[in-house]
Amino acid sequence: MIQALAFYLFATIVIASGVMTIASRNPVHSVLWLILAFFNAAGLMLILGAEFIAMLLVIVYVGAVAVLFLFVVMMLDVDFAQLRAGFAKYLPFGTLLALVLLAEIVFAIAAWNAGGIAVGARAAPVDPNVPNIQALGTVLYTRYLYIFEAAGLVLLVAMIGAIVLTHRKRSDLRPQNVSLQNQRRPKDAVRVVTDQPVGEGVRL
Amino acid sequence: MTEWFQGTLGYGFGWFTATLILILMIALPLMLAVAMIIYADRKIWAAMALRRGPNVVGPFGLLQSFADGLKVMLKETIVPSAANRGLFLIAPILTFTLALIGWAVIPFGPDMVLSDINVGLLYILAVSSLSVYGVVIAGWSSNSKYPFYSALRAAAQMVSYEVSVGFVLIAVILWAGTFNLSGIIEAQRSHVWIINGFGFNPLLFPMSVIFFISALAETARAPFDLTEAESELVAGFQTEYSSMSFALFWLGEYGNVLLMCGLNATLFWGGWLPPIDWAPLYLVPGIFWFFAKIMLFFFFFSWVKATVPRFRYDQLMRLGWKIFLPISLLWVFLVSGYMMLTKEQCPTDRGILAAITTDEQADRYLPSCRSGMPNLSNGQRRAGAAS
Numbered sequence: 001m002i003q004a005l006a007f008y009l010f011a012t013i014v015i016a017s018g019v020m021t022i023a024s025r026n027p028v029h030s031v032l033w034l035i036l037a038f039f040n041a042a043g044l045m046l047i048l049g050a051e052f053i054a055m056l057l058v059i060v061y062v063g064a065v066a067v068l069f070l071f072v073v074m075m076l077d078v079d080f081a082q083l084r085a086g087f088a089k090y091l092p093f094g095t096l097l098a099l100v101l102l103a104e105i106v107f108a109i110a111a112w113n114a115g116g117i118a119v120g121a122r123a124a125p126v127d128p129n130v131p132n133i134q135a136l137g138t139v140l141y142t143r144y145l146y147i148f149e150a151a152g153l154v155l156l157v158a159m160i161g162a163i164v165l166t167h168r169k170r171s172d173l174r175p176q177n178v179s180l181q182n183q184r185r186p187k188d189a190v191r192v193v194t195d196q197p198v199g200e201g202v203r204l
Numbered sequence: 205m206t207e208w209f210q211g212t213l214g215y216g217f218g219w220f221t222a223t224l225i226l227i228l229m230i231a232l233p234l235m236l237a238v239a240m241i242i243y244a245d246r247k248i249w250a251a252m253a254l255r256r257g258p259n260v261v262g263p264f265g266l267l268q269s270f271a272d273g274l275k276v277m278l279k280e281t282i283v284p285s286a287a288n289r290g291l292f293l294i295a296p297i298l299t300f301t302l303a304l305i306g307w308a309v310i311p312f313g314p315d316m317v318l319s320d321i322n323v324g325l326l327y328i329l330a331v332s333s334l335s336v337y338g339v340v341i342a343g344w345s346s347n348s349k350y351p352f353y354s355a356l357r358a359a360a361q362m363v364s365y366e367v368s369v370g371f372v373l374i375a376v377i378l379w380a381g382t383f384n385l386s387g388i389i390e391a392q393r394s395h396v397w398i399i400n401g402f403g404f405n406p407l408l409f410p411m412s413v414i415f416f417i418s419a420l421a422e423t424a425r426a427p428f429d430l431t432e433a434e435s436e437l438v439a440g441f442q443t444e445y446s447s448m449s450f451a452l453f454w455l456g457e458y459g460n461v462l463l464m465c466g467l468n469a470t471l472f473w474g475g476w477l478p479p480i481d482w483a484p485l486y487l488v489p490g491i492f493w494f495f496a497k498i499m500l501f502f503f504f505f506s507w508v509k510a511t512v513p514r515f516r517y518d519q520l521m522r523l524g525w526k527i528f529l530p531i532s533l534l535w536v537f538l539v540s541g542y543m544m545l546t547k548e549q550c551p552t553d554r555g556i557l558a559a560i561t562t563d564e565q566a567d568r569y570l571p572s573c574r575s576g577m578p579n580l581s582n583g584q585r586r587a588g589a590a591s
Contacts, residue, residue, distance in 0.1 A: 001216075002216065026288075028344060029291075032291070051321065051322070051323045052326070055323050055326035055327060055329075055330050056326070058330035058333070058334070059326065059329050059330045059333055062330075062334060063333025063334060063336075063366065064333065064363065064366075067337075067340070067359055067363055068363075070337075070340060070359070071356070071359055071360075074340075074352075074356075075356075131322045133323065176518070176519075178522070
């Protein structure tokens, strides 16, 4: 009973906040509704018994990706009235897209009801008693090791690309060199002036 | 206790009641602890500045925090007219709630933990990554310059230090072999000869220092309190807040500080275990050791606050990205290398071993270690057919 209750609670909030993401006038509100949707999707994962995926969803999407979204949207000066001005122009195309998506969903559900396609034995039958971090680890680091490392390399390439694109040398800055500062000793910086004539400034 | 309630009230309702009582048993003392810790913070800070600190309300000023709380509660809640009203009020509630829910997985003693989940550490990481939203929403919804600057700083700061915290946690998890916090504490029992605690291990000690400093940055405590740098940003994201909504920020902030102290104690210094694995020390209940460690770390927090000047913003970013990130990355490499060289590589977990019964499964999941499997005869060993 409690599972059904939790499922309907999470599912309702996911759908409602998804709708609010589109419907809300303020872009920051949209992002916050999106975050709520992510969070409740994590709740759905928990009900499925995939606690590792649920926590990753919260850490990666809510904790990192959505913060960046929020960051960007907060900084942007989006005039939503202007964006909405094109609403009528894009209405036919948008409707077409919506219809295509709807048809695909209907087909998918029909296919599912018809029994689906037999894809043979599942690749990795896992004992339900093994915690799913261990189960995932044993599969990921043995059977799919090369694919996993390839995925890591793709991310590395993306990261280097992002750094190369945004990195630029600026000549008008004087960056702080901490190790140089730490190497500075009193004898480099202090000078004792003894025979200073009265009425003259110290020569630097 | 849960069993007793389930016996008397029926399974579902009994569980509900017992959990509710357990939550209150954590949350109420926590609130009291926060009040006293604010007092302690001010006293320590005052002592280091050769002042007396709060000494008027109650004996030694002990009731100062309660007087402050009462005062704040009686004030008028002011919502700025240009503010985004709903979000403005949600932000402090969010901060306060997130400071509380992290405690659900912290073990206070042997079997004294509200929810002993096997992704405990990930849960803590998730909660701490959420806590940035309280600050960001507060700063944005105030619709005022200084809170907004503060929110931007907070977002960048917390995201940056989350990265090195993540790597530190990976080193701990590698050594403990589990995400469960009780399991991590058990793994620290007589870790270095008879001393309990990962922090005494020379390989993990640098990680504990990095974790401590990152914890200061995560909670926006003194040398890294750029989010409320009063010389630049008035009071940061709290500028427009008054009355109870301000108090909730205050409580949430100190609740987070206590949680970070508790995590320091749990991850590196043995949690509820006594410092030395010696039988008479176990006569003292574990919860006292845990509280003693939390208090010690809180003293370190206020010590730093009293003595270290505030970082400049670019220095903060430099420390996070150019120093902590490479060091912790290197250390994850070192720790995992050490583990590979010294520890047994094949799983000894009964769950996994029992799940693998056929030759094919063993080749598929554990291609390089067949000797430790009870379910397979040793003669069946073949070259691993990985991938």
